[in-house]
Amino acid sequence: MSEKVYAYDTTLRDGSQAEGVNFSIEDKLRIIAKLDEFGMDYIECGWPGSNPKDTLLFEKLKKIKLNSSKIVAFGSTRRPGKRVEEDPQVEHLIRSSAQTITIFGKSWDFHVLEALKTSLEENLDMIAQTVEYLKRHVPEVIFDAEHFFDGYKRNPDYALEALRYALQGGADWIVLCDTNGGCLPQEIYEITKKVRETFPEAKIGIHVHNDSDCAVANSIMAVLAGARQVHGTINGIGERTGNANLCSVIANLQLKLGFFVVPEENLRKLTELAHFVAEISNMPVPRNMPYVGDSAFAHKAGVHASAVLKESKTYEHVDPSLVGNRRKITVSDLSGKSNIIYKLREMGIEVDERSPEVLRLVEKIKELEKEGYHFEAAEASFELLCKRHFGLVRNYFDLDAYRVLIAKRSTDELPVSEATVRLFVEGVKEHTASLGNGPVSALDRALRKALEEFYPNLREVQLIDYKVRIVNESEGTSAKVRVLIESTDGKRKWGTVGVSENIIEASWIALTDSLVYKLMKDEEEMQ
Incomplete structure (x- = not known):
């Protein structure tokens, strides 16, 4: 059986921090239901206590039973100089009733000294004590080591010590975060591998941002180095340039590397899920987004279309139906007869490939393109053109x-x-x-x-x-x-x-x- 990689979705927390995104409570509940239907392992729903909307959401979630996903509440370690039992934000996490809680803590000494303004020792105590306290109340605690890779490159001993304290506190997962999104794939692989060697019994996760346009590659390299939980968002939405795009990460892990992430029949819902979240977030799926975009399996050049119709592997890296997408043969001045034949068959028009009517239609289309027509974004006009050519559209007025x-x-x-x-x-x-x-x-x-x-x-x-x-x-x-x-x-x-x-x-x-x-x-x- 294929080895399991756990998909951890943070669309509703990290994704909601994208500029222009503002989920209502109803939006979040609809997305949660869709993610659960897809088979996402973890759904990070927000930070209870940080704002009224997230607090109310967790109240509503207490009455909802999911089929396959774990609801996750997100928060931070206790504040410096405060006992964990006295920290209200930690108590909000417990009162959320989420059975899995993720907390982030500092693993970069620079951040501890300059942002938290506390000692390195106090920060380690904050990590261990918060994890230990939460483990008394919930079955599963995940520790996000914020800025881990930057911290490791500056002071590897301290970054690893932060992980050690989380594990000693009882953390079920330690998640390595490229919070600034500046790392490259080989760095992610080597550092994750070092963590794997240092803590061979630990369960490791990866959480990366896309500031260097490497978030998907970085997530995959972390899995190859031993990580088995991958954080990301649907369509890669998130603060600044976004998070790792789970649509690409899941498809690559399952279809290319043989890991098990979701059931095969659920993977076929990937394109539907991507467009569902895009509609609610008002962040359209880019047409050229891999796997789920409208143009992901579109073929425009006549040579490409001709080859794909004979053998799809010539210009398609996977069968589009595996992710719920479809092949699309577009029509333009680059098109050949093969494109037209394919489109006619899609419309239910069976014609002889050698028919002079087909050749006349090809020439008509190319002439219209020369005049400025553009049928790639106007498939209805193209269908009308073809059906009128064969006398299949009646005159309505x-x-x-x-x-x-x-x-x-x-x-x-x-x-x-x-x-x-x-x-x-x-x-x-x-x-x-x-x-x-x-x-x-x-x-x-x-x-x-x-x-x-x-x-x-x-x-x-x-x-x-x-x-x-x-x-x-x-x-x-x-x-x-x-x-x-x-x-x-x-x-x-x-x-x-x-x-x-x-x-x-x-x-x-x-x-x-x-x-x-x-x-x-x-x-x-x-x-």
């Missing part, structure tokens, strides 16, 4: 004319936009007008007013993003613009694109594609 007026009466007033749209819908002429807070808003409202009587399901559609890009910068104000629109109906999201020298026309193309795509997909689902 015909444009007679549209007009947009912008009026500004004085320097003190905001401009007013009005759009008029004339359409033929199922043989009926519709003539509508609407105001908006901008020309595109007005056009969108007028278009919907004309269509919603015939297609009530369009009321479900919301535009959630609108981007404008200059295609040919050298043309100045005469340049073409590309408009990208993202829409949702609450069940799915889709992107559409329009290109023109006129920003209103580019917007119209993207808007109409968005609504037609909704109508087409709803019809397909009913068939």
Whole structure:
């Protein structure tokens, strides 16, 4: 059986210290449930007593039973010059009812003398006494040796002594922390190996930050040197440049190195977990994030796509389904016929690869890309393009004319936009007008007013993003613009694109594609 490595998630504590992240109590409870479902071994939920929100969270957690995860309360060693029994923050940890408590203590002599302003001996007593006291009240105590690697490089004897005192106090785990995130992988490996040799019976963990962009590599090197508990956050969020990204760490340990972290069926939920946390934290998953990003298994070049379709290992280091992601063949001016064939099959369109219609479609796509179209972020427009090419999209309406007026009466007033749209819908002429807070808003409202009587399901559609890009910068104000629109109906999201020298026309193309795509997909689902 594979050797176990314990995953310790600190998204709700260290991750919440990321700039721009502010979890509510309900947010934390939802994330805890998702982490438990995934099979995370430890969930560090916060620092009870440090703020009202964390204190209330632990009160709520007393009534919640998890299936696979241990709830962890985080705090520090007792304060200098104070008996551990008299330190209120230590008492808050015990009253939290968490069965696992993690405390951090200083292991860098520089920090002891300059930050704590106490003696080296007093700091060691603080570590041992706090661990020993907590062990009388809870089954498991984890000691985070703060700044351990910096401390070891300056004074290895003292850094190791801090670990020794934690173990003598009864610590179940000693966790080596690269708190400043400045260490490189070979340093982490050598120092962790030295700790392993010094304390052969101890259970060792690793907690690193990403300031040198090495947090994932550093975590893996620590495991190879003997650590068996890995701290990190989902998507690597955290203070400054973040923590070790558990999504990459877990996948690498399990898929590449053969360690057991979570059940195989749970690992397939990794991408879902990453995007769930991203939504709640309002920190989108970067498209190019390994394993879980939207582009992690995307293939754009025609040569790559052709090879992947024959044998996935040619350009994929793992099967994307193992982490719950999927292969994505994108379409651009770099695309070849293989990309198009793959996308057509995804849409359920079976064609002969040698068909002249396929070759004409490839040429049409490349011509549109040359004009400034960009289908990688507008898969709905691409699907419509392909299905229209093969006559698979019915005509929902015909444009007679549209007009947009912008009026500004004085320097003190905001401009007013009005759009008029004339359409033929199922043989009926519709003539509508609407105001908006901008020309595109007005056009969108007028278009919907004309269509919603015939297609009530369009009321479900919301535009959630609108981007404008200059295609040919050298043309100045005469340049073409590309408009990208993202829409949702609450069940799915889709992107559409329009290109023109006129920003209103580019917007119209993207808007109409968005609504037609909704109508087409709803019809397909009913068939």
